[in-house]
Amino acid sequence: MENKKRYPELRRRLSPGWWTANRHYAMYMVREWTSLFVALYSLIFIYGLSLWATGSRAEFLNLLKNPAVVGFSIVALVFTMYHAATWFYLLGAISPVKIGRSTTKPWQALILNLILLLIVSYLAVWLVVLR
Amino acid sequence: MKMETHKVARLHAILWGIFSLGGMIAAFLLPVLIYMTAIAYPFGLWPFGSPSGCLSCPTRDPSFLVIGHLLGALFVFVTIAGSLYHGIFRFQSALTEVGLLRLKRGLEAVGYSIIFAGIILLAYYLLVLNPSLPAL
Numbered sequence: 001m002e003n004k005k006r007y008p009e010l011r012r013r014l015s016p017g018w019w020t021a022n023r024h025y026a027m028y029m030v031r032e033w034t035s036l037f038v039a040l041y042s043l044i045f046i047y048g049l050s051l052w053a054t055g056s057r058a059e060f061l062n063l064l065k066n067p068a069v070v071g072f073s074i075v076a077l078v079f080t081m082y083h084a085a086t087w088f089y090l091l092g093a094i095s096p097v098k099i100g101r102s103t104t105k106p107w108q109a110l111i112l113n114l115i116l117l118l119i120v121s122y123l124a125v126w127l128v129v130l131r
Numbered sequence: 132m133k134m135e136t137h138k139v140a141r142l143h144a145i146l147w148g149i150f151s152l153g154g155m156i157a158a159f160l161l162p163v164l165i166y167m168t169a170i171a172y173p174f175g176l177w178p179f180g181s182p183s184g185c186l187s188c189p190t191r192d193p194s195f196l197v198i199g200h201l202l203g204a205l206f207v208f209v210t211i212a213g214s215l216y217h218g219i220f221r222f223q224s225a226l227t228e229v230g231l232l233r234l235k236r237g238l239e240a241v242g243y244s245i246i247f248a249g250i251i252l253l254a255y256y257l258l259v260l261n262p263s264l265p266a267l
Contacts, residue, residue: 007136016230032225038157039218039245041165042211046249049197049256057194064193065173073169080165084158113158121163128196128203129167129178 031086034079041076044069088113146220153217160210168193197260204261212250219246 019029044063052060063069092109172179172193179191196203223242227235258264 006139013232014228014230019229029225029229032221032228035218035221035225037218038161038214039222041161042215042218043245043249045164045168045207045211046215046253046256049260050252052194052197053256053259060194061172061192064168070169070173073165077162077165077169080157080161083154084162087154087158117159117162120159121166124160124163124206125167125178128199128206129191131200 031083034083037072037076037079038083041073041080044072084117085110085114088117150217150220153213153215153220156210156213157217160206161214164196164207164210167196197257198262201261201263204257204264208253208257211253215249215253216246 019025048060048063051063088110089106091113092104092106096106096109097104167178170176174180179193191199196207198204219242223238226238231238
């Protein structure tokens with residue numbers, strides 16, 4: 001009883017290269033690895049704030065203008081947009097909305113959410129910078 | 132025993148719930164933050180570049196996000212904290228799928244430590260830097 005797991009884990013043991021078996025698995029793994037860029041960008045931003053808090057504002061701004069950080073951030077932006085697109089598509093696949101006799105398709109959720117992303121982005125810029 | 136199973140299952144549900152919330156934040160708010168800090172500011176583009184011929188227009192930089200007003204600091208906190216949680220949680224989960232399943236507990240410990248330390252430091256720096264937030 002003591003050695004028993006607290007709840008059953010029904011996870012299949014996979015080989016490290018299972019995701020190379022087909023394109024769908026490979027794209028899934030690419031999507032999962034985009035999270036590394038999301039996390040690293042967040043950590044770089046916190047590091048920038050630490051430079052400012054312990055030094056000067058110029059150090060924070062210099063970090064943002066550093067070519068390596070700019071290059072990394074542009075790659076991170078591409079991966080973040082990929083994350084956003086796949087996330088929106090998944091939302092449509094997981095929770096389709098029934099309207100009358102038809103049900104919404106994942107690509108409709110993708111387009112709707114991309115439009116929403118543009119609106120939210122503009123609102124964010126307006127609220128935190130332009131206002 | 133049954134009670135403990137419920138507690139673990141509930142904790143899992145909460146952690147995955149926060150992960151989903153972080154995914155929404157990373158999808159909706161992170162792109163615009165990266166655009167502002169990594170493209171607009173270094174290359175002098177909208178909203179940080181002043182329009183041509185407008186000498187009296189205020190020129191702002193990304194530090195305005197932190198110290199401009201309370202909403203900016205809140206935006207930075209929600210976006211960075213949510214994205215950090217989502218990114219680390221997902222990456223640690225992805226590592227277990229590429230042959231590191233036996234290190235799951237260790238990866239979780241490292242992952243949650245980074246998330247916890249990152250969010251605490253982020254909140255601390257924002258409190259120190261933003262004058263409209265309560266002083267420490």
